[in-house]
Amino acid sequence: MSWRQWVFIVTIGLLLVLGLAILISSVTFLHAPNNDVPDRCAGPWKQSLQESSQGELETNPTTSAYVDTLLGDSCSGDDSCPENSVCESGQCSCNPTYIAHSGKCYKVLNLALGKAVFGSSTIPSRKATEGWENAVDGRTKVRDFNLIFHTGFELYPWLSIALGGVGLVKNITLYNRIDNYGRWLHDVETRVGNSSDWSKMSTCGTFVGPSKTGQIHTIECGTLLAGTIVTAKIVKPNYIKDNPSARGGRNSLVLEEVVVEGIFL
Numbered sequence: 001m002s003w004r005q006w007v008f009i010v011t012i013g014l015l016l017v018l019g020l021a022i023l024i025s026s027v028t029f030l031h032a033p034n035n036d037v038p039d040r041c042a043g044p045w046k047q048s049l050q051e052s053s054q055g056e057l058e059t060n061p062t063t064s065a066y067v068d069t070l071l072g073d074s075c076s077g078d079d080s081c082p083e084n085s086v087c088e089s090g091q092c093s094c095n096p097t098y099i100a101h102s103g104k105c106y107k108v109l110n111l112a113l114g115k116a117v118f119g120s121s122t123i124p125s126r127k128a129t130e131g132w133e134n135a136v137d138g139r140t141k142v143r144d145f146n147l148i149f150h151t152g153f154e155l156y157p158w159l160s161i162a163l164g165g166v167g168l169v170k171n172i173t174l175y176n177r178i179d180n181y182g183r184w185l186h187d188v189e190t191r192v193g194n195s196s197d198w199s200k201m202s203t204c205g206t207f208v209g210p211s212k213t214g215q216i217h218t219i220e221c222g223t224l225l226a227g228t229i230v231t232a233k234i235v236k237p238n239y240i241k242d243n244p245s246a247r248g249g250r251n252s253l254v255l256e257e258v259v260v261e262g263i264f265l
Helices: 003-031 038-042 044-059 132-136 244-249
Strands: 085-088 091-094 098-101 104-107 116-119 158-175 188-193 202-207 216-234 257-264
Touching: 091 098, 098 158, 098 257, 116 132, 132 158, 132 257, 158 188, 158 202, 202 216, 216 257
Parallel strands: none
Antiparallel strands: 085 091, 098 104, 116 158, 158 216, 158 257, 188 202, 188 216
16 A cells, blocks of 8 residues: 555544534533523513513512411411402401302302292283293383282292202292282292202291382391202291282292392302
8 A cells, every 4th residue: 555545544544523513612612500590591472571570579569468368367467368359357258249168259140030930820911920920030120010910819839940050048038019019029038959849958047027118138147058959938927918829828930030149169
């Protein structure tokens, strides 16, 4: 082999070694952490997010104060209680228009509004089921006889409202008619349950009365009652003497509106 061939082989070898060294150096550089410019490499969105988070913590010092506070816990002010609650007598409790459930406060709703209504009967001048929906149409102070709920005369008339879901009932409000005969409303018992069977429902409370024309009666349940059906029923014979249809103690349940306050589970 001539000396020129040896020179060529040695040169090629040196070039290969040099190239391999450069390749190893490049790979090492690319994978090495660069602690000097992490935010610049992450892009401007990361810096903006960090500044936003820091600003929120600084301008809302109460955030960490009530994160672990629950209803019933001791408190020093409203700011130390959970959302929709207040510090009352040194303890966190829900606002009056909210209900406590599973450690949180939920806004009270009218669970009956626009729901399906069933009655024990209707007056002879109406078709079957006609006018039952008037009990949950949201209208009060109604003078139009055709816009009120009215059963026929029977001993124990009732109406039931299908809530369309499981409700947690706080109270039930009865709006008496404003035209006349308000005294017909008396001894109305209200119950909540998952069945239309009266004996299987839980009692919310009873309005004894007698009522007066245009009066509004709110029956507090005492404890929250869960159920899908709410029923109001006159449970005692009447004492009405001035209407022949009421002979034998028969009643007629007449209401403008029924409001069921609570929350859906």
